[in-house]
Amino acid sequence: MTPFNQFRIDGQAIPFTPGQTIMDAALAAGVYIPHLCHNPELAPHGSCRVCVVRAGGRLVSSCTAPAAAGLEVESATPDLQASRRTILQLRFVEGNHICPACQKTGACQLQAVAYYTGMLAPHFTHFFPRRDLDASHPDFVIDFNRCILCELCVRASRDLDGKDVFAISGRGIASKLVIESPTGRLGDSRFSADDRAAHVCPVGAILPKRGGYSVPIGQRLYDRAPISTVGDVAANEGRTTP
Numbered sequence: 001m002t003p004f005n006q007f008r009i010d011g012q013a014i015p016f017t018p019g020q021t022i023m024d025a026a027l028a029a030g031v032y033i034p035h036l037c038h039n040p041e042l043a044p045h046g047s048c049r050v051c052v053v054r055a056g057g058r059l060v061s062s063c064t065a066p067a068a069a070g071l072e073v074e075s076a077t078p079d080l081q082a083s084r085r086t087i088l089q090l091r092f093v094e095g096n097h098i099c100p101a102c103q104k105t106g107a108c109q110l111q112a113v114a115y116y117t118g119m120l121a122p123h124f125t126h127f128f129p130r131r132d133l134d135a136s137h138p139d140f141v142i143d144f145n146r147c148i149l150c151e152l153c154v155r156a157s158r159d160l161d162g163k164d165v166f167a168i169s170g171r172g173i174a175s176k177l178v179i180e181s182p183t184g185r186l187g188d189s190r191f192s193a194d195d196r197a198a199h200v201c202p203v204g205a206i207l208p209k210r211g212g213y214s215v216p217i218g219q220r221l222y223d224r225a226p227i228s229t230v231g232d233v234a235a236n237e238g239r240t241t242p
Contacts (some may be wrong), residue, residue, distance in 0.1 A: 007071035009053075010034075016067035023063040025049055032228035033075050034084055034113045036091075036202055037150040038063045039234045042159060048115060048150055050084050054159040081159070085119040093124045094173070096131070096145035097203075104204030106220030110148060112227035118157075136187030140208055142196060147177045147205040157197035165191045177205075201232045 006015045007022075009031055010041055014113050016025035021044060026033050034049035053062045054074040058065060062075070062149075073082065091097075091110060114120070122153035131144040149168060154177075157165040169178045193196070198239035199208065219225070 005069060007067055007073060009070065009073045009238065010076050014067070018148075019179075020067050021063055021069050022053060022060075022065050022071075022073060025067045026062065027231075031075075032116075032231075033062050034116060035063060035232070036148060037111060037152060038232070039152055039156075039200055040146070041200075041234070042155045044150065045151060045155065046207065047149075048087070050087055052080065052083065054080065061220075070175055081117050084113075084117045084124075088114045088117060089121075089123045091148050092119075092122045093126045093131070095148065096128065102146065102204045103207055104146075106206060106217055106223040107220070107233070109202035109224060109227065109233050110221040115222070116227050117204075119187065126231040129174075134186050135209075136185040137189075137191060138187070139193040140191070140206060142177075142179075142206055144187055145205075146203050148203055149177065150202060152200040153177070153197045153206060156200045157191075157195065162235060163190045163195065163197070164195060165189045165195070176232060194233045202236065 005017070006013050009026055012031060013072060014025050014029045014031060020028075023033055023035065023038060023044070024040070033051050033053065035051040037045050038051065040233045044063040045062040049061065052059055055065055055071055068175070081112070083154065093143070097110065099108070099111055102108065105111065121122045129145070131143065134142040151168060154168060157163050164180055167178050167180055168175055170176055178184065179186050179189050193208070224230070
């Protein structure tokens with residue numbers, strides 16, 4: 001390995017190929033950078049801001065910033081981890097993320113990243129929004145209370161399924177996930193169980209029916225090992241998860 005095709009993250013040499021982002025190269029080298037909206041099947045988005053690192057002295061989203069030879073990147077510094085905890089705290093309080101009662105607990109990426117960064121309390125006042133649950137589809141249910149607006153389902157439906165079933169409406173605190181159908185309900189849309197959009201949600205917002213607790217709590221993906229070891233939900237698709 002020559003210095004012309006590597007950079008460093010927190011002092012560790014990371015090889016890369018031209019066109020890779022800092023995130024892609026880091027994950028390929030087994031170096032975990034916390035993230036929520038990244039999926040290797042989809043174009044980088046940079047919306048969650050959890051993956052922000054300091055590269056060459058500048059704050060950048062590691063999922064969108066290109067890797068470059070000789071680049072010095074900081075990720076696991078106290079200030080960056082504190083920033084990530086604040087972002088995660090805001091995510092938890094703006095929705096209704098009641099982990100002990102959630103079907104996705106133990107296999108939820110939001111929960112796992114929170115544990116990894118040391119975010120163990122919400123700090124801010126909970127919003128407790130009143131959001132709908134859509135069970136109109138025969139095979140899937142959407143709990144809008146748990147949506148974190150990562151747009152993975154939006155991008156997967158548009159770019160991989162070619163259906164545009166999902167979209168984001170509104171701005172700022174009024175932003176919300178909406179369904180493109182005559183009634184606004186999932187059951188009246190073109191959504192199907194074999195869509196990629198059905199399987200990219202990192203939290204408990206889009207869930208299959210009739211199987212939520214087939215894997216007991218305590219034996220789920222992040223019950224067994226931390227996310228920094230086993231990777232994100234997308235990396236573990238096909239393994240035993242709830």
